[in-house]
Ligand code: SF4
Ligand code: SF4
Ligand code: SF4
């Protein structure tokens with residue numbers, strides 16, 4: 001921990017970064033906080049708990065106000081994958097973000113069923129191997145097709161339209177969100193129209209979701225959203241050989257869905 | 272609530288009535304969904320097919336205002352079948368024989384006739400509730416906002432005691448409080464007959480204690496309720512009124528009457544963060560601060576102390592409300608308002624309030640404490656009545672069914688009930704300036720059964736005029752099978768079409784003095800039947 | 804550049820969910836669910852997620868107002884509080900303590916509710932204290 005604090009301290013003192021987005025202990029509760037050179041003493045209270053806040057999502061709010069500054073951020077494997085995707089989508093400039101990497105514990109990796117529980121560069125914690133566990137998906141897939149539909153409709157019908165899944169997601173950075181487009185989804189209804197509300201989001205997460213699981217953790221209706229999006233992620237890997245969050249230079253094969261810069265990705269040509 | 276929110280998750284049966292939990296208390300609904308996933312049976316008794324009702328194992332729509340009848344009916348069946356918890360009744364309660372006698376006449380057939388609940392379903396509900404390991408009752412305004420509100424609540428308590436479903440984890444009778452700090456404001460004696468901590472103003476010993484603490488003589492007489500104060504203005508008896516952070520012009524029943532009173536009162540002070548409809552009538556308006564601009568505590572619906580913390584300075588010249596009140600107290604020449612911060616106010620009130628006694632800011636910071644918490648070593652009470660009831664033995668109260676005060680007739684053939692939406696809060700002063708929320712809904716509407724809509728020749732999106740004996744509003748129509756024929760529903764958040772222009776303020780529960788917001792008679796006339 | 808999150812309680816319903824107000828350079832820019840709160844465990848409803856939105860809404864009162872010639876006009880704190888105190892004492896003198904009353908607030912804190920009832924019970928001498936939350 002001291003090594004980590006010293007590393008952040010050096011980055012701040014040297015002026016390499018203008019602030020470091022991490023977590024601080026507030027009366028026994030870890031909360032997000034931007035450490036700065038002006039208050040280096042606060043680094044004493046820096047913590048790395050085993051639960052997460054949406055660091056890269058918060059980072060975007062700060063970057064929007066300070067587009068020229070270099071900012072450090074505490075990242076786990078999933079946050080680091082988010083940085084890759086945010087760079088691809090030109091929401092951040094990688095040269096203006098200094099990730100400080102945390103490797104997740106075995107327990108966390110298992111709880112997350114995480115295939116890559118570590119960032120590109122590790123500054124804290126021991127790297128453990130990824131978990132290849134698709135029992136959640138297998139359980140749903142083992143059901144006959146109509147039951148599978150019933151299962152998901154039953155799950156979606158619990159939705160209270162809190163938008164928490166979108167709000168907490170680093171990949172939901174659109175200025176105008178389709179989920180609020182009243183020509184597609186009727187406003188003022190809770191549960192929202194199903195399954196359209198959830199399918200729209202699932203489609204948008206294809207080629208975007210970096211499998212952090214924050215959406216599922218934030219869902220008051222306990223809908224297994226992570227499994228749903230992981231399925232979408234698997235399909236992207238199967239059909240397009242594309243996995244999000246791995247390489248900044250790789251193009252999203254579905255990019256034409258959202259942006260104007262439509263360009264047929266080479267991988268589609270090959271298949 | 273007799274039990275804490277997280278406990279709900281481990282209940283085996285949750286009986287919800289008069290609470291649209293997914294709308295009004297979404298994060299409590301979240302626990303209920305979790306409980307269901309863990310195998311609990313969820314039963315909803317509500318006149319509308321609300322979201323939580325659609326997720327339940329059993330949902331029945333009772334006739335408006337028939338609650339005492341179905342609760343007595345459940346007890347009748349439970350006693351007939353011998354499903355009661357006799358040892359609990361014998362050891363922990365009294366008055367059982369009277370209740371037994373009272374419910375004798377509530378046969379399933381008779382109850383079906385009054386409530387519209389099929390007798391087979393009633394039996395099924397009785398069996399699940401009585402026989403489950405831990406059954407919890409959850410209710411809200413749908414139970415209390417009736418002339419029989421107190422009766423309804425007592426009946427639910429009878430049911431819980433009869434089956435011993437109280438005084439253990441994940442059981443109990445759990446009212447969900449509407450606004451964020453209803454629990455705390457009631458604890459703090461924003462009621463006319465008590466001092467903080469539910470201590471009677473009429474008890475001389477208690478009064479002496481407060482006279483000593485506050486340094487002066489206190490009134491031995493019970494004061495007036497909101498509705499009585501409004502009436503007292505009209506009678507010329509009440510001359511000055513101070514309204515803190517409330518908008519009775521929209522929230523109170525029969526708002527036409529309230530509006531006149533607020534205009535007539537000689538001196539009106541309103542302390543709020545917005546220039547509400549009520550504040551516009553004031554002689555002096557004092558700008559308070561939002562929850563982000565001040566420190567203090569709330570008490571959650573499960574009696575849990577919660578801190579609010581100042582995140583930013585008050586806007587403009589606005590001030591934290593506690594500070595304004597101290598200024599007023601001091602300006603009136605009193606010495607008892609010299610507080611440097613809310614922490615010291617809490618210390619004083621905890622000193623005088625036995626159920627808060629053991630709490631202080633440091634403890635609330637570190638621990639989760641539910642009152643009663645009598646001293647610094649007391650961890651507090653997540654659930655009540657563990658070893659006994661406050662009065663010693665739990666008292667059964669025999670209750671007879673009484674119909675609502677205003678029944679439909681030829682002139683006003685529909686029954687109206689009111690409630691909340693998940694997207695807005697109370698009178699909307701905060702939510703209706705919130706873009707995310709107004710994006711969802713920003714207009715009042717009336718829910719009608721398809722057959723009623725057809726008879727009126729209106730479709731969803733059409734407009735109707737809705738009138739009662741007290742007033743009239745215009746609203747858009749939403750046709751739904753989620754409501755019984757002959758019944759209509761209007762959410763009450765919208766000042767320009769305030770449902771409470773229609774509701775029946777004159778009909779009060781005789782004890783709780785809560786107006787019958789949940790049932791009144793209305794007529795509906797088509798203005799524009801077209802689809803929007 | 805200052806960013807911090809302030810741990811507080813959602814102001815909307817009695818569930819009392821834990822929220823973090825995100826403060827960027829002294830301005831509240833967002834709300835997050837508190838992950839380690841015993842009630843909501845990192846989840847919120849739509850009202851909680853937008854709990855910060857009304858803070859800077861148009862129409863927030865920022866100055867005391869006093870009615871003069873039928874119109875509400877801006878006034879200083881001294882004037883407004885002085886007038887409130889003077890009128891309340893005058894009415895008490897003329898018509899007795901029970902000619903005054905207050906509606907306290909289920910939206911305000913315990914401390915504020917305590918103080919308002921203390922003004923009416925201890926300084927004015929009436930139990931005409933109630934709240935509107937029977938709704
Ligand atoms: S998703 Fe993976 S990287 Fe992220 S917290 Fe879980 S285990 Fe760690
Ligand atoms: S990706 Fe889709 S769901 Fe997410 S913010 Fe954008 S439009 Fe909304
Ligand atoms: S797991 Fe959920 S929150 Fe994380 S990126 Fe995917 S959709 Fe977004």
Ligand code: SF4
Nearest residue numbers: 159160162163165219
């Ligand atoms: S977080 Fe869950 S309840 Fe909220 S909108 Fe998303 S799916 Fe619905």
Ligand code: SF4
Nearest residue numbers: 813815816820848851
């Ligand atoms: S987040 Fe929703 S459920 Fe929680 S306190 Fe706020 S309004 Fe109530």
